[in-house]
Amino acid sequence: MNFNEYPVESLMFITNRPEIVFTHGKGSWLYDNTGKRYLDFIQGWAVNSLGHCNDGMIEAMDRQARTLINPSPAFYNAPMAQLAGLLTQHSVFDKVFFANSGAEANEGAIKLSRKWGKKFKGGAYEIITFDHSFHGRTLATMSASGKAGWDTIYAPQVPGFPKAELNDIASVERLITDKTVGVMLEPIQGEGGVIPATREFMQQLRALTKKHNLLLIVDEVQSGCGRAGTLFAYELSGVEPDIMTLGKGIGGGVPLAALLAKAEIACFEPGDQGGTYNGNPLMTAVGYSVISQMTAPGFLEGVRERGEYLKSHLLQLSEERGFKGERGEGLLRALLLDSDNGAQIVEKARLMGPDGLLLNAARPNLLRFMPALNVTKDEIDQMMAMLRTVLDSL
Ligand SMILES: *Cc1c(COP(=O)(O)O)cnc(C)c1O
Numbered sequence: 001m002n003f004n005e006y007p008v009e010s011l012m013f014i015t016n017r018p019e020i021v022f023t024h025g026k027g028s029w030l031y032d033n034t035g036k037r038y039l040d041f042i043q044g045w046a047v048n049s050l051g052h053c054n055d056g057m058i059e060a061m062d063r064q065a066r067t068l069i070n071p072s073p074a075f076y077n078a079p080m081a082q083l084a085g086l087l088t089q090h091s092v093f094d095k096v097f098f099a100n101s102g103a104e105a106n107e108g109a110i111k112l113s114r115k116w117g118k119k120f121k122g123g124a125y126e127i128i129t130f131d132h133s134f135h136g137r138t139l140a141t142m143s144a145s146g147k148a149g150w151d152t153i154y155a156p157q158v159p160g161f162p163k164a165e166l167n168d169i170a171s172v173e174r175l176i177t178d179k180t181v182g183v184m185l186e187p188i189q190g191e192g193g194v195i196p197a198t199r200e201f202m203q204q205l206r207a208l209t210k211k212h213n214l215l216l217i218v219d220e221v222q223s224g225c226g227r228a229g230t231l232f233a234y235e236l237s238g239v240e241p242d243i244m245t246l247g248k249g250i251g252g253g254v255p256l257a258a259l260l261a262k263a264e265i266a267c268f269e270p271g272d273q274g275g276t277y278n279g280n281p282l283m284t285a286v287g288y289s290v291i292s293q294m295t296a297p298g299f300l301e302g303v304r305e306r307g308e309y310l311k312s313h314l315l316q317l318s319e320e321r322g323f324k325g326e327r328g329e330g331l332l333r334a335l336l337l338d339s340d341n342g343a344q345i346v347e348k349a350r351l352m353g354p355d356g357l358l359l360n361a362a363r364p365n366l367l368r369f370m371p372a373l374n375v376t377k378d379e380i381d382q383m384m385a386m387l388r389t390v391l392d393s394l
Contacts, residue, residue, distance in 0.1 A: 003033065018350065025052030028372050028379045030358065038356040039383055041371045045360075046190070046222050046332065049249035049290060051372035056289045057252050064285035073278050080279035083288045090231055090295055092240045093260035097268075098279040102221035102247025103136025105257035108273060109184065109243050110140055112259065113215050116267050117181035121213065124181040126160045128172055132192035133185065135219055144184065147191070166197055169204040176208075182215030182242075183208075187233035190222035193363040194327055194334035202237035215265065217243040221257070222332065225249035226294045226373050229304035229330030236329060249373075252290040256283040294373070303373050306380065307331050310369060313384050321391065333369045340364035341394065348390045357386040 003019050020032040028051055030040045043051070050057065064079065071077055084096040099105040110127060117124040129135070131146040142150050143157040151157055164171040164183075172183060183205060189195040197205075209216045218241040223233035227249055234241050242265050247257035277283075293299065307330040314326040314335045324336035337345075342361025349357040362368040367387075371379070 006033070027051040027053075028375050036353070036356060038350070038358050039379060039386065040358045041369050041375075041383055042358045042360050043370055043372050044253055045248065046227060046370035047248045047251070048253045049225055049227070049373050050252045050293060051374055052253075054252060054290075054293075056293055057254075057286050060285045060289035061254070061282065064282050067281075069282050070277070070280045073274060073276060073280070077279070077281040077284075079281040079285035079288055083284045083291065086288060086291050086295070087246075087258065087260060090291070091244070091260060092234075092262070093244060094263035095261050095266035097259040097273060098284060099247075099257040099259060099275065100255045100277050100283075101136070102219075102245065102257050103138045103141045104275070105221065105245040105247055105259045106135045106141045106144065106184075106219055107138055108259040109217050109219075109245050110144065111273060112243060112261060112265065112268065113182045113184075113217065115272060116215065116265055119267055121181055122178070124179050126162060126177070126179045127181060127217070128164050128175050128183045129161050130166045130185050130189070131163050132166070132189055132195070133219075134189070134191035135184070135186075136221075166195060167201045169201060169208060172205065173208060176212055176214070180212070180214055182217050184217035184219060186219045186221075186223060187237070188223040188228060188329055188332060190332065190368075191362055193366055194332055194368055196327065196329055197237070199237045202234070202239050206239040206241075215243055216241040217245075219245050221245055221247035222249075223329070225291070226300060226303055227330055227332045227370070229307050230300060231294065233329065250287050250290060251283060252286060254283050254286050256287045258287075299373075303330050306375060306377060307333070309377055310371075310380050313380065314369075317384065317388070328369075331369070331371055331373055331375070334362065335367045335369070337365050337367065342367055344394070345387075345390055348393060349386065352386065352390060352393075355386070357383060357390070359387075 006021050024031050030038045087096050114125045129144045133146040135141040135144045140158040144161045146163050162175045218234050224246045242262050244260045318325050323338050326335050342364050346359050346361050349359050360368045
């Protein structure tokens, strides 16, 4: 199929896309309209946690599509309850609200915090967030994000999100006033360049928020659902947050997200929160398949093992080429380059042949790796070989 046969000009322009159309995928491989295949270390932006077209997900989607697609959010359905039960069983949270995107789950976390502040903390509503953080693309979540330039694109912003510095507890403490209701952070900043909050910082944050009766909110849209080698990244620091949001990997590629809270925080009243598609059985049935596969014996051990494998290979490459090392947790990792040529490497890797390689440069001076959680060591070896070929060609 020729690219010109696709009416892509009918799509609203939002970003520059290469002149290829992806047609199908399986596991770690994605195929385009010319038949070329690509080893995929982007995976829908850390979304396809079980790779492309996972058999268990297909089976769950097919079965649910033939059973019940949507009875309305005003009624219970079986998959929504089953997935909520699975999530509370495997986390420190008691209550779950399903959403359709990470941004929407974060909006829910912000609303729940403001509601809690109104009810229990004298109307406090400010949520301290962090420089370089990313929480989504709605007006409130853009305002919560610490991405450069986002304060002006759609000004005026939603007020109430003062910014602190990640891993600097004094910068958080300085911002606390009687208006503060909580602190929200990504346990590993994803879009910011794969920057983990340290274990020490997470523990300091928990102590500080307890002391001031503030909510600790973790945005695990990217770091959660097995990505960090544990089911949730907060487990790595040994703290118990009050609120958590999930997105991306929870649906394994389909639009599904979740807002989780401790029972005593979950204070919505009828009419406060909702949404037409929220908790629909088609998506929650897929989510149930995804989380069931992730919590099966041995799965997360495998993620940790392959995370270590990828880490050691990236470190070796870094040493070989005089790069600046690597960082991350589990299968969310970044290779720190010695110049701002990330975008050039990404482009060359996609264009190389016969097979291409899909990578992401979250920042100009680094490459981010977010393969399927069931990627094989052999595929990691193939990726490293392809990356070396690209680096040699620069
Ligand atoms: C991707 C992401 C979001 C936004 O999720 P969408 O599904 O794109 O709305 C929010 N927070 C983090 C940490 C993310 O990585």
